Amino acid sequence: MSRRVIHPWPVRLTHWLNVIAMVVMIGSGWQIYNASPLFNFRFPFTIGQWLGAAIAWHLAAMWLLVCNGLIYLIWSLVSGHYRKLLPVRPREVWVDLRAALRFDLKHETGLYNAVQKLLYVGVLLAGIVAVLSGLSIWKPVQLWFLCDLFGGYVAARYVHFFAMTGICVFVLVHVLLVALVPKVLPPMITGGRLP
């Protein structure tokens, strides 16, 4: 049964829960950034209309993000789902990327091409970096070893910012690709059926 489904239900469930978690985390994170910007700009759209509300949303949604992420990672390891994403081979990425840029890359239902693998593994790593750098900003004293790993409190803020940026770039590319090939969206809701 599950072999005939394009996206097994744990993938779909964690995917959409993650959408909620990411929207809240990034939206509230932008408001927190605005309180003390690292660069010469502020975000125009945020969740939480002042710093206190934004932090409250951020530190509430972090539990959804982390629990959901852990469920996905553990399920991937136990079920063998991770084999669809790993390994990512640079040569295959190069070949598939060139084909994609020529609009010559076939979408094979149920299989990830090397560019997709790179993007998905990349955003998972960015998510892990975002969580770990976020924990070191939240608890630079108690989790000093994490904070040191990122080069201290100030550096961890920059790492956290760039992890968010990486995730946002992924989201842009991901949503753009879904818009270009809209038939891939329904299976992420219904599960779909392999041909």
Place this chain on the structure above:
Amino acid sequence: MINRRSMLLRAMALGAAAPLGGCNYDDPAHPDLADKFLHAMSAWNDRVQAALFDPHTLAPTFRPDQITRPPRFNAFYSINQVTVVDESRYKLELGGQIQNKSPWSLRQLRALPQESQITRFVCVEGWRVIGQWSGVKLSNFLRRVGADTTCKYVSFKCADGYYTSIDMPSALHPQTILALDFLGHPLTPPFGAPVRLRIPTKLGFKNPKSIVQLAVTNIYPGGYWEDQGYNWFSGS
């Protein structure tokens, strides 16, 4: 079919975002559903932080050349509105579960053993400065006045109307001091003269300035920012 589905998704996304966008956390007396959810999560985060707090983990210390100069002023008002306390008549009042509630003058506080630290002050806004503070270890002071250290909270009231409170384990942390000096000189009014709390294991707003009353209690005292929505424990 696909269009309808993507419309549905868009509606779901809007539905998820709408209550968040409306949440202001701006009327603590009349919390809406989102506020109640955030309060519950914040209380849960208080418990997690209390469990994570290790009384033996010290905040990092820094070299004198790493001190931020000039120091950064921060308060809920601008620097020309700072309250100036008359230090000759100053007395630190004690309240709550404390045996000897005689008020303390500055001279008495300065006669106690002094601790010095160069530590990082992290603001809830994200910036950090490094400064040098010295003063009386709060744990020594609490024991000297016969405070019941089995109580949950130590609360502070300030000359400028600010108030806040901390958990007892953090109050007894060796780096938590009633600071009298900043950068080698007595505290100046913008930086909390004559007595401020310096607690490097918590965020900046948990470091009240110009303290006029200290109390030990089991009744949750809240705080100026905490009552508006900042997380109460706010440990580092």
